[in-house]
Amino acid sequence: MQRPLAASLSTALALTAATVLTACSGPGPADTTPPATPTGLTAASGSSTTVHVMWEAATDDRAVTGYQVLQDGRPVKDLPATTVMTDITGLAPGSRHTFAVVARDAAGNTSPATPAVAATTLRATAEDREPPTAPRTLRATPDGTTAAVLTWTPSRDDTRVTAYDVHQAGVRIHTAPGTATTARLTGLRPGTAYSLTLRARDAAENSSPDSPPAELTTAPAPGAPANTSPRALAATSADGEITLTWTPPETGGPVTHHELHIDGRFATTIVWGAAPPAGRATYTFPAQAKPGTTYTLTLRARLSDGTWGDFSAPRTVTVR
Structure with a gap:
């Protein structure tokens, strides 16, 4: 229980050595290779003023350091490499916009922009204070080492459900359209236990209570030992x-x-x-x-x- 490394010659040699060391320790070749274009871009409106944008992480010969989100061809957000989803807010109700994403590396190289995707914000509605009901029967199934598939029974709302938000330990990690009853999560870690919940949302941004949690453990990476989590x-x-x-x-x-x-x-x-x-x-x-x-x-x-x-x-x- 817890209480749980002869004068002129040596000088010449030293200068030669210093020159060699300087040449060897100088900067490596410049990084001129841009990241790959991000893939899997989606944009969906969950309210009359907001569009949710998501994409798959880009790759680089060294490392991707960030992303820039474009709205109607103009930059609107700069995000760190760890972020592959964002909400674009303050839009007009019933307005159509296009969105694209560019990846960036530490040397400032940028990828080509993704093909643009369009989304139209929802029409403004009368004041709505009634949240949807909680989604039911959430199930999570591992899909290899870094992905999972979720399924659920849809929520009910007095107007209509416009989005479903997936949360892991209180942090939103994915958003699905309000018509969906399934979602595929990517970017998970191999051999890791997750506890996921789901919230329904309507056009007025009212969110339902959390669904009961669904647990899964992703498959370990090839050659990795078995999972040892409690x-x-x-x-x-x-x-x-x-x-x-x-x-x-x-x-x-x-x-x-x-x-x-x-x-x-x-x-x-x-x-x-x-x-x-x-x-x-x-x-x-x-x-x-x-x-x-x-x-x-x-x-x-x-x-x-x-x-x-x-x-x-x-x-x-x-x-x-």
Whole structure:
């Protein structure tokens, strides 16, 4: 349980050596190769003033460092390489626009722009304060090492559902049209556990409650070891405390140490010693935050070779 490297000759030699070293340590060849054009560009309006733009990550001989989004041929957003989706806001209701994306590398080389795609914002409607119902029966199926397919039962709304937003640990990672009941997620990490939720949205930007979570673990990369994340992590809160329960990974021996991370930062090590509990493990700790605070929690186990295993799927909990 936790309490978890002769005068003129040498001078000439030194000067020669310095010249050689300078030549060897100088900058390498200039980077003149632009990134590839991003692929998979889509644009869809989820409200009367907003268009959601998404694309697949571009490739480069060194590294892509950012993207520029074009609206009607003009730059409107510069984004880091880690971002492959964005909302273009402040548009007029019922207006048609075209969108394209350009990739950039550290040397300033830019890719050709993607073929432009068009989207028309929704017509303005009367004031709508009623959110859609939560999507139901969300299911997630791994599709190789870096993708997954989601399916769900559609939500209901008093006007109409215009978009579905996929969230991972409280962060939106994908948006699908309001008519969709399936979506394919890309850019996931191999051998990683995810816990995904879905929200429906209408033209007035009212969002539904989250669907029940759907869990999946992507396939490991070829030659990678089996996933070693703790399974079925659950988190609850009551009386200012948070209680975690989970099933330790199967590592061929007892798992005596787990690391707890809160909001992506190390928090503490949970230690049981030589005799960890059999089956489900439980750990309770004071929240040290006011009620209503929401945390995202993950766990990983120390393996028998002394290394730390994979992180569990994240769980969010609100302090009560």
